[in-house]
Amino acid sequence: MKVVGASFSHLGLGNSDKSSSSVNLPSTSNSIKSSKPKIKPIGRNSSFKIESPSSTPRHSDQYTDLDDDWDADVGQGLSSTESQPKFLQSKPSRSFDYPSLSKSNHKRSESGVKKHVDGIIKDPANSLYTLYGPNITQEDKSIKEIEELNAIVSKFNRFKAIIQDQNINLVSLRKMAWNGIPSELRPISWQLLLGYLPTNSDRRVTQLSKKRQEYLGGISQVFNDNKEPATWHQIEIDIPRTNPHIKLYNYECTQRSLERILYLWAVRHPASGYVQGINDLATPFFQTFLSSYVESDIDIETFDPKVLPKQVLDAVEADTFWCLTKLLDGIQDNYIHAQPGIIRQVNTLKDLINRIDSSLYTHLENESIEFIQFSFRWMNCLLMREISVKNTIRMWDTYLSETNGFSEFHIYVCAAFLVKWSDELKAMDFQEIMMFLQNPPTKTWTEKDIELLLSEAFIWQSLYKNASAHLRA
Amino acid sequence: MAENDDYTYDYEYLFKIVLIGDSGVGKSNLLSRFTRNEFNLESRSTIGVEFATRTVEIDGKRVKAQIWDTAGQERYRAITSAYYRGAVGALLVYDISKSESYENVSKWLKELKENADENIVIELVGNKSDLDHLRAVPTDEAKQFSVENQLLFTEASALNAENVDLSFQQLLKSIHDMVSKHQFDMTDYSGPKPSGGPTISLTPTPGNEQSKNKSNCC
Numbered sequence A: 001m002k003v004v005g006a007s008f009s010h011l012g013l014g015n016s017d018k019s020s021s022s023v024n025l026p027s028t029s030n031s032i033k034s035s036k037p038k039i040k041p042i043g044r045n046s047s048f049k050i051e052s053p054s055s056t057p058r059h060s061d062q063y064t065d066l067d068d069d070w071d072a073d074v075g076q077g078l079s080s081t082e083s084q085p086k087f088l089q090s091k092p093s094r095s096f097d098y099p100s101l102s103k104s105n106h107k108r109s110e111s112g113v114k115k116h117v118d119g120i121i122k123d124p125a126n127s128l129y130t131l132y133g134p135n136i137t138q139e140d141k142s143i144k145e146i147e148e149l150n151a152i153v154s155k156f157n158r159f160k161a162i163i164q165d166q167n168i169n170l171v172s173l174r175k176m177a178w179n180g181i182p183s184e185l186r187p188i189s190w191q192l193l194l195g196y197l198p199t200n201s202d203r204r205v206t207q208l209s210k211k212r213q214e215y216l217g218g219i220s221q222v223f224n225d226n227k228e229p230a231t232w233h234q235i236e237i238d239i240p241r242t243n244p245h246i247k248l249y250n251y252e253c254t255q256r257s258l259e260r261i262l263y264l265w266a267v268r269h270p271a272s273g274y275v276q277g278i279n280d281l282a283t284p285f286f287q288t289f290l291s292s293y294v295e296s297d298i299d300i301e302t303f304d305p306k307v308l309p310k311q312v313l314d315a316v317e318a319d320t321f322w323c324l325t326k327l328l329d330g331i332q333d334n335y336i337h338a339q340p341g342i343i344r345q346v347n348t349l350k351d352l353i354n355r356i357d358s359s360l361y362t363h364l365e366n367e368s369i370e371f372i373q374f375s376f377r378w379m380n381c382l383l384m385r386e387i388s389v390k391n392t393i394r395m396w397d398t399y400l401s402e403t404n405g406f407s408e409f410h411i412y413v414c415a416a417f418l419v420k421w422s423d424e425l426k427a428m429d430f431q432e433i434m435m436f437l438q439n440p441p442t443k444t445w446t447e448k449d450i451e452l453l454l455s456e457a458f459i460w461q462s463l464y465k466n467a468s469a470h471l472r473a
Numbered sequence B: 001m002a003e004n005d006d007y008t009y010d011y012e013y014l015f016k017i018v019l020i021g022d023s024g025v026g027k028s029n030l031l032s033r034f035t036r037n038e039f040n041l042e043s044r045s046t047i048g049v050e051f052a053t054r055t056v057e058i059d060g061k062r063v064k065a066q067i068w069d070t071a072g073q074e075r076y077r078a079i080t081s082a083y084y085r086g087a088v089g090a091l092l093v094y095d096i097s098k099s100e101s102y103e104n105v106s107k108w109l110k111e112l113k114e115n116a117d118e119n120i121v122i123e124l125v126g127n128k129s130d131l132d133h134l135r136a137v138p139t140d141e142a143k144q145f146s147v148e149n150q151l152l153f154t155e156a157s158a159l160n161a162e163n164v165d166l167s168f169q170q171l172l173k174s175i176h177d178m179v180s181k182h183q184f185d186m187t188d189y190s191g192p193k194p195s196g197g198p199t200i201s202l203t204p205t206p207g208n209e210q211s212k213n214k215s216n217c218c
């Protein structure tokens, strides 16, 4: 079933969001080429302008000649919010274009580490003041590409407007995040959605510093005691087997961080302890939070975190730990004895497939395929063995926006995932099905594939959620 | 993979085998070496159970090994032990450089006793024989243990491929011998009998008759 073009207006899935800002297109792509590799927002009469989101009127007329006016804009932005960390009150040391669409006009450090990490450590919202737009490279773009690009810019602005509020409206953030969070704003958004970062900006600095200290205290405590040998051994042999195909995870520095995170979590959660697969679940957080401190044109998957100051690494590690903890709190049953959460999810999936695609269901049954044989891993690792980390990260934007994203919505995603191959599977026998589902052809998947999967899952959920809930009861 | 068309099979026996042993001893790499001739120093850990097959010739008969590779971690035992049922053979793997993985062998044997068929043929495999300089388990000791417990025994290396084929072949041959002597309970067998002789069609769980359906599909 294809659902391209289906309308999910209540979620803003469609592109009919009337309140969104828009960028008028120049009449020819030529004029883009000549206007340097950036979209330069100038006056309202220009053929090429940015209107800021209606929710932040204070910005709407400030984008003229931004090369000069940037500092003024920061000043305005600051004065409208009561409590700003000290760090922000000094001018940024470099000038920026808004939105910054080019690498070439962007001075950056050799190491790729951002200049203002101190401020970001204190409160990730501080990164907003050094983020002027999504990182986009703009070379010869067609009208259509410019349109897409403008959509990205306006989405970015809408997110920024929500996150800049002194009291962040989580409902709005959730609604927006469902459709994907701009990568630059993802670290802070995830922390907000998980309830790790307080929505009230007054509380953030103290809360974060408390949590980081708590983490460091926990680490020094559990690593002073004798290590629990079975747990430690399992973590030690799984660390080199964690995303081994991604360079970031081959670096010593990354491996030691993950090791500490997993071991502390295991010791603190004796009912489950460390279970293989939890290592995978830590990585989207680690990679996302790391990206806060690194210039956005750097590919985080090849970045060696050892160049970061220790306090940055400590913060990334602590934030990863706490957010992983929050995620796992919601799916504890997956990892305790006999893994009842997974068994329940597998049964729900089976039940769903029976309703959604009964001919596939019958075929699987005829071939003696049991759902647990192929979907156990889907539940245990949240499809992370089937889908790249980058795509998983996009998927989690949506999961974090759903009420029970990881324990319930995920089952609908698995259903959409299975049904996607229905035709192929129905032509296969037992062995072929097992081999296919063990290694599904998702290597070339992009965000588009993920978004299609998510919207299909959304449909299944709205159709069957209550039905399967009553079945489980 | 399309090994069967509707009426003929390219194998005469289908043997279900399980791969068990502590996490990290090299089960998944032994399997990939045997079925695809691949070794991966940085493979990911096995979650739950993974499946692969290879057809080999044993005493002039084509035998298809359907191998279920299991996760070694304790937490997965409840899930993985369900796969022991119906298996006619087990490769119990330890790491010759890790004495603990060898000490756990008796624990794994107990697991098999509790969950697998009585007549299951078991082979003890000391993997990572390439790490002789780090050896923690003497060959003689493991050999002696195998004799006492009526296990087949080999040392192998998934890394350099030494004895990998041999260890699987040895297990399959021993199962084949038992089948020829009708030492398996034939009532569990089902499925088509191509080109004569008993076909052992062992299914992932008891009660399922997977091969029977092959002739029905398409």
Ligand SMILES: Nc1nc2c(ncn2[C@@H]2O[C@H](COP(=O)(O)OP(=O)(O)O)[C@@H](O)[C@H]2O)c(=O)[nH]1
Binding pocket: B021, B022, B023, B024, B025, B026, B027, B028, B029, B030, B040, B041, B042, B043, B044, B045, B046, B072, B127, B128, B129, B130, B131, B156, B157, B158, B159, B160
């Ligand atoms: N030196 C050596 N390393 C091996 C051998 N077999 C596996 N390994 C390594 O041991 C680790 C665990 O292997 P894996 O097959 O995942 O073990 P499993 O948990 O038992 O499935 C991996 O890093 C492998 O590369 C071997 O024969 N020799």
Ligand SMILES: [Mg+2]
Binding pocket: B027, B028, B029, B045, B046, B069, B070, B071, B072
């Ligand atoms: Mg394995």
